[in-house]
Amino acid sequence: MRLALFLMFVAIGLCPSDAFAQRKPKEEPLELPTDPRLVEIHREFVTKAEKLGDEYARKKDWEKARIVFGEVLKLVPNYKPAVEKMKVINGELSNANKKLVTVEASEGWQDTGINVIEGSPIAFRVEGEWLLVHPSDANGLEIPREIRDYKLGSLIGVVAKSATPDKDTVPFTIGTQKRMNVPQTGRLLLKMHDLNNEDNRGQVRVEITGNF
Known part of the structure; x- marks a missing residue:
């Protein structure tokens, strides 16, 4: 049931926590997999990568954190938590x-x-x-x-x-x-x-x- 709900939100470009934002009208629509098992792999990757990025950020290893959240955004470009954390990370790196x-x-x-x-x-x-x-x-x-x-x-x-x-x-x-x-x-x-x-x-x- 949870996977079915996740697939439904993915299909319309959203997620239950509003973590996925709609793409701008002028951009090409984000192509997401239709295979439920592949969608589950995507979801698992984002969850684990976000935890890893948070761990690096807590240690103030900003460059590693930037790389991790960058990979998340390659997969899901409008994932709001990653977008916001990337802003903080870039701010830290800008003054490193x-x-x-x-x-x-x-x-x-x-x-x-x-x-x-x-x-x-x-x-x-x-x-x-x-x-x-x-x-x-x-x-x-x-x-x-x-x-x-x-x-x-x-x-x-x-x-x-x-x-x-x-x-x-x-x-x-x-x-x-x-x-x-x-x-x-x-x-x-x-x-x-x-x-x-x-x-x-x-x-x-x-x-x-x-x-x-």
């Missing part, structure tokens, strides 16, 4: 560590000395000014195609396998302030966005907080 680094305008990719973890929250706060230099004659400048994706002179970052990013690594804009989840595991590098940094001048100070 802090480091201040200086980024020179005249240098290329600069190693922050920080190893980051995929999916973990990280925040940037930037102070200072730098000078973007592009000598030109009366014909003006044409912005090279390879640097049009980001604002010239902006602070950008990348997560790479080493101190030299490979050509397939995609940078992200930071600007003066940014909060984000780390796109992949690796080394955090920063620079001013320019094709040739050697003639630029100045520096900015970057406060980085997160789980590293």
Whole structure:
């Protein structure tokens, strides 16, 4: 009888405790299994995973707790207890560590000395000014195609396998302030966005907080 009720609630995207929320109209409907035995396995996994995540959280092992609740949300994206606990966990991870680094305008990719973890929250706060230099004659400048994706002179970052990013690594804009989840595991590098940094001048100070 309990399983039948569970299946009925699953079929309409809810659960008895309101733990499953309806998906937004624009999203694709969540595909749930129709096999009662498989549904029971899903339910058992969520229950046990939630207990494990709570155990890690009590021990303040926030990274392990984040991974566990992340797996729960992969299976049931709108499971409210996991969503709410993930907010708390990300809040703790966002302030777990802090480091201040200086980024020179005249240098290329600069190693922050920080190893980051995929999916973990990280925040940037930037102070200072730098000078973007592009000598030109009366014909003006044409912005090279390879640097049009980001604002010239902006602070950008990348997560790479080493101190030299490979050509397939995609940078992200930071600007003066940014909060984000780390796109992949690796080394955090920063620079001013320019094709040739050697003639630029100045520096900015970057406060980085997160789980590293």
